[in-house]
Amino acid sequence: MNCPTADKLSQFVDQLLPKQEMAETEAHVQSCASCGKVVNAFQEEQRFIEETLQTPTLPGNFTELVLDQLEPYGKSKKQRKAVWKRVVLTAVGIVLAVGIGATVNPAFAQLISGLFTSNQVDEGLQKAAEAGLTQRLNLEVEDQGLTFVVEDVIADSSRVTLSYKILDESRKPQKPNLNIWNADNKYTAIDQNGNIVDMSGIGWPRGSDYGYIEFSLFDHSNHIEKLTIQFNLVELNGVQGNWQLQVPVDLNENRKLTKMVELQDATAVHHGVEIDLKKLHIAPSAMELFFETSLAKEELQRAEEAKRKLEERFGKEKMDSLVIGDTSGIAYHIENAAGNIIYSTERSTDSEIASLLRGSSEDTAILGRTTYAHSFVPKNEDQLTFVLDGVFKKEQAGFSVVIKPKDIERHPLSLDYKGYHLTVKSVEKSLVEAEDSVIIKLEGKVDFLDAGFGSSWMVVDEIGKVYPGKLSSGSMSMKGKDGRHDISIELELDGLQEVPEQLTLHLLYTTNYYPADNQWRVPLTN
Incomplete structure (x- = not known):
């Protein structure tokens, strides 16, 4: 048989092909090295996503083990000293302790009434559940012997999160797998004015009967009164069908629980970056800080001149095809x-210091200006003060290196530039035969995380033809013991049919960090 398409190989990995095609594809993969590599890549990607979405779980008999240790009612027992998160079983009047970081077994989670009262969700949702914001829905739709159930919703001015289950004909919970690769599975939220709110998260903890779907209200929190969430699903757990469900959400009452603080004249300039703190929202499930950064006049002029020169060198169309990302930003603590x-x-690593729960940024029409919304788990603190640690600026790099692909295996090429320590691992034709492209793989370490680093490359072949280096895959780790982050990126050069004898790799921009010269402090609350 001819080599299957990448889409068909992806369906093979997900076991979605008909039985006969599965057998034929499996036989082909075993005899075709190229397709075998593609399948291995899909399997690695699948494992990575599952590990990212999942959390550890306690043993299946956890409930019985705990209940067996409880003394009969009326007897006293000395408590051991430990750090615990308490879960109250109000129905039977007993208190069980579950260690922080563990996940309650699904059967036990059901005893304590749903996903949001377990450690399977972030602490912000747990706090919202404790405050009584969980609304039981139990809306469901059935097709092909599978029932999709939306059980609970938590909604405030920060986000709307729904928990769901998938049940078989005997009402037994199945793996809550919604195929995120299937573009025909639609999850749409529409407000009272017909505006669409994008989905911000989806996942299912390991071993759980539950999954969750989340819609962030970062940019809409002052306006949304009602939301209708529409599910149009064509696949559940690999089964094709039709599941349509509408979930109405009323935010009018819960919006009143949000404290909103407008920050007046909270502006400063540090190292050529203008900072403007806009507002603070403290909702039951999240505390959100909204701010904007932009380049000061001289910095903006330099950025505009650098952009013009790059467009002259590589072409405006090629430059416009790159997603450069945020041109300025800040590091801070509260x-x-x-x-x-x-x-x-x-x-x-300090458990008392909370890092970002989530964050979003958006470049504006003005070069160098970016709007941000940062979210943290709310804490019961009456007085909060913002303290600037430093600023980030995306600046022209002007770094180039010549690559001879045939020599890479014998003489690996290392790149060292301003905190980036990388090695060119390979330059190879794409494994997907239907695509005309070449992949450059780089691995190494960086001194700090730069989300736009993988999209700041331009490549010129031996005859002078220009190819934007588009990020096809990549990963960055948390900071290691050496104070650096491991990084791996693959740059795809579309339209390059064969690996050239020589390539010149140009790094156009790097994001550089500048510590604040003095601590800029801004009271956020009184």
């Missing part, structure tokens, strides 16, 4: 009344 750090944009 202190309480005692001066203790309780929030930080830098990830910390």
Whole structure:
């Protein structure tokens, strides 16, 4: 048989092909090295996604093990000292302790009434559930012997999160797998004015009967009163069918629980970056800080001149095809009344310091200006103070290196530039035969995370033809013991049919960090 398409190989990995095609494809993959590599890549990707979406679980008999240790009612027992998160079983009047970081077994989670009362969700949702914001829905639709059930919803001005289950004909829970690769599975949220709110998250903890779907209200929190979430699903757990469901959500009452603080004249300039803190929202499930960064006049002039020169060198169309990302940003922490750090944009091993729950940014029409919304788990603190740690600027790199692909295996090429320490691992034709492209793989370490680093490359072949280096895949780790982050990226050069004898790799931009010269402090709450 001819080599299957990448889409068919993806369906083969997900076991979605008919039985006969599965057998034929399996036989082909075993005899075709190229397709075998593609299948291995899909399997690695699948494992990575599952590990990212999943969390550890406690043993299946956890409930019985705990209940067996409880003394009969009326007897006293000395409690051991430990750090615990308490879960109250109000129906039977007993308190069980579940260690932080563990996941309650699905059967046990059902006893304590749903997903949002378990450690399978973030602490912000747990706090919202404790505050009584969980609304039981139990809306469902059935097709092909599978029932899709939306059980609970938590909604405030920060986000709307729904928990769901998939049941078989005997009402037994199945793996809550919604195929995120199937573009025909639609999850749409529409507000009272007909505006669409994008889905921000989906997942299912390992071993759980539950999954969750989340819609962020970052950019809409002042406007949305009602939301209708529409599910149009064509696949559940690999079964094709038709599941359509509408979930109405009324936010009018819960919006009143949000404290909104408008930050007046909270502006400063540090190292050529203008900072404007806009507002703070404290909702039951999240605390959100909204701000904007932009380039000061001289910095903006330099950025515009650098952009013009790059467009002259590589062509405006080629430059416009790159997604350069945020041109400026900030690092900061937030202190309480005692001066203790309780929030930080830098990830910390200190359990008392909360890192970002989630964040979003958007470049505006003005070069160098970016709007941000950062979200943290809310804490019961009356006085909060913003403290600037430093600023980030995306600046022209002007770094180039010549690559001879045939020599890479014998003489690996290393790149060292301003905190980036990389090695060119390979330059190869794409494994997907239907695509005319070449993949450059780079691995190494960086001194700090730069989300736009993988999209700041331009490549010129031996005859002078220009190819934007488009990020096809990549990963970055948290900071290691050496103070650096491991990084791996693959740059795809579309339209390049064969690997050239020689390529010149140009790094156009890097994001550079500048510590604040003095601590800029802004009271966020009184």
